[in-house]
Amino acid sequence: MIHHNYDNQRPEVTPRLRSSNGFTLMEVLVAMLILSVGLLGMAALITGIINSNKLSNRISTATVLAQDKMEKIRGVGYDDAEDEDGTEDYNNISNYLLYKRITAVAAGDPAAGMKKITVTVYWDSDDHSVVLNTILAE
Numbered sequence: 001m002i003h004h005n006y007d008n009q010r011p012e013v014t015p016r017l018r019s020s021n022g023f024t025l026m027e028v029l030v031a032m033l034i035l036s037v038g039l040l041g042m043a044a045l046i047t048g049i050i051n052s053n054k055l056s057n058r059i060s061t062a063t064v065l066a067q068d069k070m071e072k073i074r075g076v077g078y079d080d081a082e083d084e085d086g087t088e089d090y091n092n093i094s095n096y097l098l099y100k101r102i103t104a105v106a107a108g109d110p111a112a113g114m115k116k117i118t119v120t121v122y123w124d125s126d127d128h129s130v131v132l133n134t135i136l137a138e
Contacts, residue, residue, distance in 0.1 A: 055128075058098075062121040062130040065096060069103055069119045070134055078136050081105050081115050099123050113138045 085105040100122040109116040115136045122129045
């Protein structure tokens with residue numbers, strides 16, 4: 001802003017109140033707010049990814065446990081399949097203490113000379129499960 005001094009006819013320049021070399025407090029606060037919102041969003045995203053990975057790992061483990069039981073039943077054969085019927089409760093499956101496995105053998109289902117095998121693996125206090133079915137024939 002220029003003020004005129006009419007006495008000696010030389011314009012006088014008023015010094016600027018704000019320096020152009022830095023940031024104002026308001027600019028810094030707004031930048032910190034934007035950064036904070038971004039970081040909180042990233043934290044929520046990372047938490048979601050970790051939980052999804054944990055669930056995927058549990059589903060994979062439960063599926064492997066069910067497949068292992070199915071292979072064991074196929075190995076003992078049609079005549080002895082009923083011997084595998086039953087429940088392996090939590091803390092009873094070695095190396096997999098967080099899982100429970102229930103095996104059901106239904107003779108004559110879906111037809112005579114066949115057995116329907118259902119293996120269900122639970123975890124998280126039965127909140128989640130994986131179910132595999134197969135049919136054995138004579």
